[in-house]
Amino acid sequence: MVSVTSPVFAAAPSGAIPRGFLLYEKVAEQKATTAAKWSINQSRDAKFTVNPCQNASLALQGRIAARTISYLSFNFQKWEQVILYSSAKAAEQALAEVRRALPVCPPFRTSQTAYKYSGTAVALGDEGLAVTGQLYQGGKATVGGERAILVRKGNALIVYSQAGESGAPDKADFAQQTRDARSMLAKICQVARCS
Template sequence: MTNFLLAGALALTASAPTVPPGFLLWDKAATAKDNDPETNWAVSRRTTAKLTVNPCDKAALASAGRVAARTIIYTAVPDFQKSEQVILYSTKEQATQAVADLRSAVRTCASAKSGQSDYRYSVKAVTLGDEGLAVTGQVYMGRKAAIGGERAIVARKGTALVLYSQAGEWGKPAAADFAAQTKDATKMLGKICTIASC
């Protein structure tokens, strides 16, 4: 009886969704030795990690139903950051809700004033996975785009959410700003069903 229970427990553990080390595109770079004091890689396996594309900066955004996650954030002094995040949800419905919650957050926190400038968010649908979003964050002085912003691609496939973002000295938003993020998201979506339910 004990052996039967142990085998059952091991089977449940083996089938539990996970984002294994080495699965993310940037894992190799993130784990390599970096002696540059002006750059930093941070890797997290916490399912509670904040969504890396988060207009309202809320810890709970898209957190319901998560069963596994892996997040990599690269920071370079003085003002560049990029992130890669893969999150697995219990069901496709929960993953779909996570995308809907992000869309809602873009609307809720579309603009934040700071002194003479505004930081504005916008979102548009893109053709990636089961559903995809291109999220733009940008500093504006009045109606004119200033220097500084964020460009992110978020895509869902089955029970998985993949996010690729770059923040830094962006100028006026352009479609070409999303090229690297789209390329990475497409590559990840090509293999995500090996760990997610699609």
Template sequence: MVITLLLAAAVSIPNGFLLYDKAASVKDDDPETSWAVSRKTDAPLVVNPCERPRLARQGRTAARTIVYTAVPDFSKSEQVILYTSESAARRAVKDLRAAVAGCRISGYRYSSGTVKLGDEALTVTGQSYQGHRPAIGGERAVVARRANALIVYTQAGEWGKPARSDFARQAKDARRMLSKICDVASC
């Protein structure tokens, strides 16, 4: 048990491992776009209903987050988080599901669905509403877990009424990352 914890703590997520690393490393002189890259293990989960400050942070050993922002209102992100154990990663997914179910914001709603990826996965929809009608604006995320790793892909922008097709890009990226996550996770 102690050896497993020490090995998990020693593993990191190398530069160039994430799918968006190459694009984030290219110098961009456009003032309306930017890339941000972080290795902070205490970075907020990139899909975070009601912006809970400690959501899915317990037990993290390594993290890498890349966020692309384009003015006025588009962003996408990629986040890979390694936890001390598979059970800690499962707990992170459980806590995210609870956050989705428990978040109540006037004019903005969260919901989740399931998708077959990794050991477990979910889709998260954040959507602006005017009364009972979807308004323009929202976020779509795919969150997948394999072993002790959590993989998150999001897009936010001028979404309309939620649809399954809203998750196509994020699911494709999650599949690609799942195919290589065992290089750094304890699979």
């Protein structure tokens, strides 16, 4: 079991995410050079990890800082992403942009299969969204799915996502992502403008 506890950080300069702030950053730094499955992206312009349209500009406008942790293996992937925007309004607009993309941007569709996204409001932060991506074959859920929790707090967006789900969507699929989101919410105001 990976420990995701982090030290308490002093208030960061406005618009900065200090190194080591993300929950999975320490394990990613330790294992990135040996396992090559973990990576850390510090680019402000990193692609939004929950991205139905595979659009590089989704939720990009108004960003002032971002950090993304990725874990990729053959049959399982997970992401942690913290993005700071220029204002709470800009973060709110970015989340609304993602919400609008969910029903209209399936990555692919054939005569027999379809990948569908949906979102449900959750009571986290100032506003939260549970996102389900699922592959369907003949109208039935099959191997291939993504489950994500997106949370806005002030001018920050927090994302915890896992892909590699092998069954029909279930509320239990969001348990780890929700725990992680709550852990980040407990400290995000050290770097975000929350009031």
